[in-house]
Amino acid sequence: xxxxxxxxxxxxxxxxxxxxxxxxxxxxxxxxxxxxxxxxxxxxxxxxxxxxxxxxxxxxxxxxxxxxxxxxxxxxxxxxxxxxxxxxxxxxxxxxxxxxxxxxxxxxxxx
Numbered sequence: 817x818x819x820x821x822x823x824x825x826x827x828x829x830x831x832x833x834x835x836x837x838x839x840x841x842x843x844x845x846x847x848x849x850x851x852x853x854x855x856x857x858x859x860x861x862x863x864x865x866x867x868x869x870x871x872x873x874x875x876x877x878x879x880x881x882x883x884x885x886x887x888x889x890x891x892x893x894x895x896x897x898x899x900x901x902x903x904x905x906x907x908x909x910x911x912x913x914x915x916x917x918x919x920x921x922x923x924x925x926x927x
Contacts, residue, residue: 844896849873849904853887856880873904 842848849872855865857880869883870876877883887894893907 843872846891846894846896846904849887849894850891853880853883856883872902 849869852865852869855861856869858865866878875883875886877886890906893909893912894904895907896902896904
């Protein structure tokens, strides 16, 4: 009988306490690429980071410096797409001009 009472109080204790929800790993954000590139310099995680970077981009750089250079040169044009294999892509240079429809609308609205 004592076991049943203890089990009941334990169940109440487990479900009555609020629990902490950890932030989810957001694979669709460019911050993920930045973290993986950083991990290339960590001997313990370099192979995994390299595999994930190759899987989620169309790039095949072999050293961290190449990945860093690519990211710094393109991070404002990198986006994640479900189309094309769940990967990060870059918008081609020059594709986004200063007279995009959004800019034209903003100019019109702001005078």
